[in-house]
Amino acid sequence: MSRTQRAAAGRAPRAGALLRWATVLAALALAAAQAAAAAPACAPDRIDARVRVGYVFDGDTFEIEGGRRVRLIGVNTPELGRDGRPPEPLALAARERLIALIARAGRTVGLRFGREREDRYGRMLAHAFLPDGTDVAATLIREGLGFAIAVPPNLWGLECRIAAERAARARGLGVWRHRDFFGPLASARLHPDGGVRGFRIVEGRVVRIGRSRRSIWLNLEGRTALRVAREDLPLFRRAGIDPERLAGRRVRARGWIFPRHGELQMRVRHPSALAVLP
Known part of the structure; x- marks a missing residue:
């Protein structure tokens, strides 16, 4: 141990410093306990x-x-x-x-x-x-x-x-902190050739509802379309969201976006991925 280390090791901390540290640690412990109490349990119900x-x-x-x-x-x-x-x-x-x-x-x-x-x-x-x-x-x-x-x-x-x-x-x-990349991105400003690919958050007004045999299509401002498969519709309706009644509403969606048929498309699989905005 060096002379400096011996001196530091032998120096008694001041009472005021100890009190401040005790206060900080108590505050951190309280914050952690409150966060743990507020958050749903993430523990596994089983391990396979x-x-x-x-x-x-x-x-x-x-x-x-x-x-x-x-x-x-x-x-x-x-x-x-x-x-x-x-x-x-x-x-x-x-x-x-x-x-x-x-x-x-x-x-x-x-x-x-x-x-x-x-x-x-x-x-x-x-x-x-x-x-x-x-x-x-x-x-x-x-x-x-x-x-x-x-x-x-x-x-x-x-x-x-x-x-x-x-x-x-x-x-x-x-x-x-990277909203300019991940979003929310305004659908009206997106273009199929603009390089936007992968997981994104997009928002815009639903200007038209399209229907096909397997899907409901929410066509947003610009050239972006959200697809909700008919097999997933019960999940949305149980959550109080009916995709077929969203014409004129502003929505925010998350998922993987890709260009197809001259537009950007995103499949929305679950109501947690589709928010109806005020």
Whole structure:
């Protein structure tokens, strides 16, 4: 130990400093307790499998030993760059945070499978929990490193993730500081050739309702259309939203947007992804 270190170690803290630190720690403890009481429980109701993680691809996808990929349910994190496109804002931060969470667990996580266990890419669909019960997806969302999403039928824990997102949005964390990229983006200002792709939040007035055999189409100002599949309509109507009665209303939607047939299209899967604005 150096002379400076010995001096510091032997120096007694002042009573005033101790009191200030005690006050700060008490305030932090109270805030944490209030937040925990206000937020819905994110603890798992069951664990279906315990697995070791071999590699993390991005903020919401990892590979387990044996080679299977797992896509986290209920969260969408910014995309890493591909096909010559740069990474989206905070994509690298989300991946690094997931790596750190998994490392904290000794690379072993518990999986709770969704009702739908596999996506169209062959990835396992599951919630991931650390040994202490920490919900990985909710943690990423609460820290502003991802968005809460709902893709039926995998809706377990949705209330918890929505609460986590509400907290991050209120504090302006992470993705909520990048509104110019993620949105809300005004539909009237979007163009199919404007380069807007991937997960976005869009808002605009519904100027026309379209109907096809399988879908209801909400055509917004500009060249943006929201698609609600007829198979999903009962979910919206139970939530008090009837997509067929939204002509003239302003709405805000979230989902993956892409160009098709000379317009931008987005499928809206769940009422939590469609807000009717005043």
